[in-house]
Amino acid sequence: MSTPYALRWPLWLAAAVVAAGYGVFLILTAGHLPSGADLTGRFFLQPAVKALPALLLALAACGHVITRERRLLVAALVFSAGGDFLLAIPWWQPGGVPSFVFGLGSFLVAHLCFLAALVPLARRTSGRMIVAAVLVAVCVGLLVWFWPSLVVQGMTVPVTIYMAVLVAMVCAALFADLPTPWTAAGALCFAVSDGMIGISRFVLGDERLAVPIWWAYAASLLLITAGLLARRE
16 A cells, blocks of 8 residues: 555644544543543543544655655554554453553564664764663663563563563664664653553552653654655655
């Protein structure tokens, strides 16, 4: 499937509008609920609506002119949509395994696809190496902070692997030789979003951070996609 070149940015804009609308919905919903209440399960189609921005971005990416990047970017966005859907149905536990684990796995594949798309673009940049070093230090600190809860929940291995892949993806985005800094900024937003998810699940144990998590995550997908599509003809 190939999206006509002229539709790339209208689809990107549609994704931004849907993401912003969902973010406003979360703000309004949180305002009427006790602090930390779960914001999922508020209407029947919520998982699909949550996944829609990533799917629209995947359609936009189908118009990318660089074949290798197009395939990987579309796959990354589709798996991101799958992760969104799974994380929006926390009551679903097939075989006793929570949907969070499946959502984590879907986003892990998405990060691997982003990583594969970005690694060939990497160029050593001294200024961004400092940012990458700070990122690694912060992620190690978060992992240490989460560790007691990870042990209790039996999540030490999957979360450690996930964080390692996330750091690799963000570093690849930081070093990517692209016309704009948007993809690097988007990857950092993804790290911020995932960091807040970890704090929410393994430290706070509630959904107090659900609203900023969504806005950081939505910004990450929009910026990563825009950076790979912009001025790459």
